[in-house]
Amino acid sequence: MPSPTDTTQRSATISVLVDNESGVLARVIGLFSGRGYNIDSLTVAPVDAAGMHSRINIVTSGTSMVIEQIKAQLDRLVPVHRVADLTMDGPHVARELALIKVVGTGEQRVEAMRIADTFRARVVDTTLGSFVFELTGATEKIDAFIELMRDLGLAEVSRSGIAALARGTRVI
């Protein structure tokens, strides 16, 4: 039983399996904005060959009572098949992809390349004055990389938001 007096905030990674129909993302987002819930990250894409179902991954935060409420509200949307709280249901892996543009020359450029190597970032575009790095990993790893690039000519960042799955044999 979640307690209403428990005001500690927790972060939750919630995966939602939905019918891949028009308006379904608007319904989910509308639920969050209409009820004042947070969205820290959101990804959506079809996940079966026929394109019938999509998986929406949402990172949100709130008290445990609010998070239970978010799950219940998502669950009663008509096109929603399943809702899973990956944070509560056991260990899970969460990854995101980022493209990071770094502009610079000389020693800065060399240093950026060196750090990219240690992070196992790939170079997906290069000119004499710029790199675009591709990096996948946990959110904290990407945050750390971007932080390091700040002094080395960081120009632009594009991030996917997280994709997540439960560890082991469990599926949602």
Next chain:
Amino acid sequence: MSAEHTQSGAEILLRALKDQGVEVIFGYPGGAVLPIYDALFNQNAIRHILVRHEQAAVHAAEGYARSTGRVGVVLVTSGPGATNAVTGLVDALMDSIPVVCLTGQVPTHLIGNDAFQEADTTGITRPATKHNYLVKRPEDLARVVHEAFYVARSGRPGPVVIDLPKDIVINKAPYAEPTVQHPSYRPRTEPDLGQIAKAVALLKQAKRPMIYAGGGDITAGPAGTEALTKLARLTGFPVTNTLMGLGCYPASDPQFLGMLGMHGTYEANLAMHGCDVLLAVGARFDDRVTGRLNAFSQGSRKIHIDIDGSSINKNVPVEVPIIADAGKALNALIAAWQASDEPTDKPALASWWRQIDEWKAKDSLKFTQDMKRGGIIKPQYAIQRLFEITRARGRETFITTEVGQHQMWAAQHFHFDKPNHWMTSGGLGTMGYGLPAAMGVQIAHPDALVVDIAGEASILMNIQEMGTLAQYRLPVKVFILNNQYMGMVRQWQELLHGSRYSETYSSALPDFVKLADSFHATGMRAQSVDELDDVINAMLDCPTAVIADIAVDQAENCFPMIPSGAAHNEMLLGPEHEASGAGITDAGLALV
């Protein structure tokens, strides 16, 4: 579409409606729905009731649905037709009323072009409905209609919009038989028996039990309401109802404590406050019921039956959640209670009833009526007489209301022994609900007495529906408690805003008798207490629609009252309490 399909989308639509058992549509025509109106013209199976405003079409469908347990159907045109319907849709959403609303739309190739009478209806109604559809392909049409009815009536019911582009209803389309299963939406209706066992264990131990039942028990149908009565008899526990739940338990039963909440009875609210085990059935711990949350029924262990999992643990944490249909859950509780040989605490229950009877003796709904000739009519007395006279006449009676003090007095002083006979706008509190809702009820029950208990301000919000009453000869009775104020707002201004009656006086009112006359109805008026019974009797005898304008005490306030932000045991019982402003905090002032 290929040549093998011989019917237009409009004809397919009507065929699907017919297969869903639809007999009546409440609607209003326009350009985008002309092909549907053309198809309606060519058939006799479905009756169309032409309203005078699209909001009223939805409220009429709600009245129809609530008094029959069936899905109400609405048909409106694109753009303004659809936007006018939005208030009705939100009303149905808040009160969980099954409605399917068909909206016209500009042809598919014009969608997004700001075409004439285009509105983003699915966008606008997304948060106003349980679900909505835009039909983009003729082959989806029949399936979507069947699905919409399934979604509207199953689980926690609600309104569903189907947006129909004009080309979709003109072009030929294939038919599909009603679907049985929805791919993703399959609400759980059977209770978990482990939870039922936990609930029975709690109920058996109870020393100060309380049953709190709401609209969900009525939605569950006769199985829900009969099981509730049976469980109450079996256990001997006291029962209270929410505004939405009135009628789900017989008001004349000695175990009934009346309505609870902001304007509930003293005994119902104190019993909620003091109980040790609380069984909630199809009720959602709404703020009008709980008062200040951190003071709400603090000492009780709570069991909550609801078909909507998101209603459980939303405002109030409960120990035993039971996600199920109320009828099924209650019947499972009854079976488990009967199977258990666990004893109950009879002496504790007896002393709990003695306590409740003491609270009852306060007679918190009392009022004083000056019976002298020329005496000013108390609004409570007008409703009491309406109740007594209709009951004595024995005719099946349905009551709808507008929103305000009159609504609360109706809930307090008109007593319902059966479900589905009381329709009021609970969650949204929509002024203008009562008259069109009464219209829908009268369509469904042509021989019954249907009375809209109204306020003089609310009634003007959908007064145009007097025209619909005239056209279809619907003998709805509009019983106006005319206090010349937006009384409920005036009451808050008196209690919370230093009696500064800002914009709440009902100036320039129409002459309701003449107004009735001009709409081919019968008008009558009672000015003083000696005229009241005659007017009520004349109204009930009148074969036409009636507006009865009852002049009532302008200063009367609705008590008991739990001010916003106050707790159940901080109730104001009457005028003698109000000067103290008991229980009203600054935080409470900010609440609605």
